Amino acid sequence: MRDIISHIDPKRGISPAAAVADNTPIVSQINNRLGAESVAFLLLMGAIADVDATFTFLMEHGDAANLSDAVAVPDDMLNGTELLATPLFSSDDKVFKIGYTGGKQYQRVTLTPAANTGNIFAAGVWINGKLNLSPAANPPA
Secondary structure, three states: OOOOHHHEEEEEEEOOOOOEOOOOOEEOOOEEOOOEEEEEEEEEEEEEOOOOOEEEEEEEEEOOOOOOOOEEOOHHHEEOOOOOOOOOOOOOOOEEEEEEOOOOOEEEEEEEEEOOOOOEEEEEEEEEEEEOOOOOOOOOO
């Protein structure tokens, strides 16, 4: 079967918004992977106006719904690396991905710019897959 949409549950990660013109961290919505065996985060970069901006990408996880217990995800619980999910100042219009294989129910990512004096446009989406109950609702809840 070539159907993928019945087997994934996309969730809002980082909503499209006005450009970030300073070093304010861009923090995703908290993902609840309840009912899903696999998780991925897709980071979509738009224009990056600053030619020397750098970024730090962090994925955290925890058991509390508000992530008050958040800790950085260990490298052995990631598909890919945080470094590979980190854009460069030259990453205009690129998509980055990272997977989560840990057992915690909640995840969050933070993209922190440094030396940014231009405009950064970013958006993101959580993809929960290998659902315990398929097909997934369309549109997602």
